[in-house]
Amino acid sequence: MHSDVAVLGCGLIGASWAGLFLASGRHVHAWDPSPDVRATFPRKVDSVAAEVELHSLVSRSGARGRLSVAADLSEAVGPSSFIQENGPENVELKRRLFAQVDAAAPATTVIASSTSSLVWSELFEDLQHPGRCLTAHPFNPPHLLPLVELYGPESAVVDDASALYREVGRVPVRLRKEAVGHIANRLASALWREAVYLVAEGIADVEDIDRALVNGPGLRWAVVGPHMAYHLGGGPGGIGHYLKHLGRSQERRWATLGRPSLTTEVCEQLRAGIEREAAGRSIAELEALRDRGLLAVLRARRDAGI
16 A cells, blocks of 8 residues: 655645545655645645545545645655656646656656646656656546556556545546557547537537436446447347447448537637636636535445545
């Protein structure tokens, strides 16, 4: 068990990770280049940890871990056996940061990056100890959404990281080779591309597209993935029957999928549609509504043994 974890980058993702690690009983050493961000970090982390504990999102024996916020990077990484980096999605910035971390951290310390679209070779291959590094993309917010997508060339390092993430209630999945956007963001991007196409072509409004997804396939996908959904859609014959009898119709649908452009007109349609759907609610109110819904789904899945 990694009892001491470093969290580098103290924004929303960093606070979410730190609160989750603390709630699991681990000690967290946090660092951010901004003194102002460091000053407000403990309050944000305490709120996350309290939410994790309230909803029993992670199990632990003993007390909550301790949080320390360091002004110097080496103070955070020195005592830590696992590092979760959460800096901006900027290749050069991350590469400079990882060069510092690689020099300051013990050679056995695992280094994971919460990148959403950057790939391992862009970030790590020029380091002195690249083998102990991996990309570890969480879904936002990490303390609520269990998914974390892992890629690294050293299987033992990925095994070690997977074990830690499972211990804090996450569901790690592995990429067999690196890919921009990993798995889930590629799937989400493909879906949103078609959603934008439907708006751009005047087929449906933003609100109805969102309602169609939430009340149709979204409910199914909260329980089973797309491959399993089509397996069940094949009846007693499963996926083999589906592919044999309905595969051609699926190909016809694929052929009609769109490739929209985010023109000024389309962007305005999207903005106006979201304004109508939000109905005057602030971002904070919408986030709170989303998180209440996520917690309800997680409870339902847990009760169902899923």
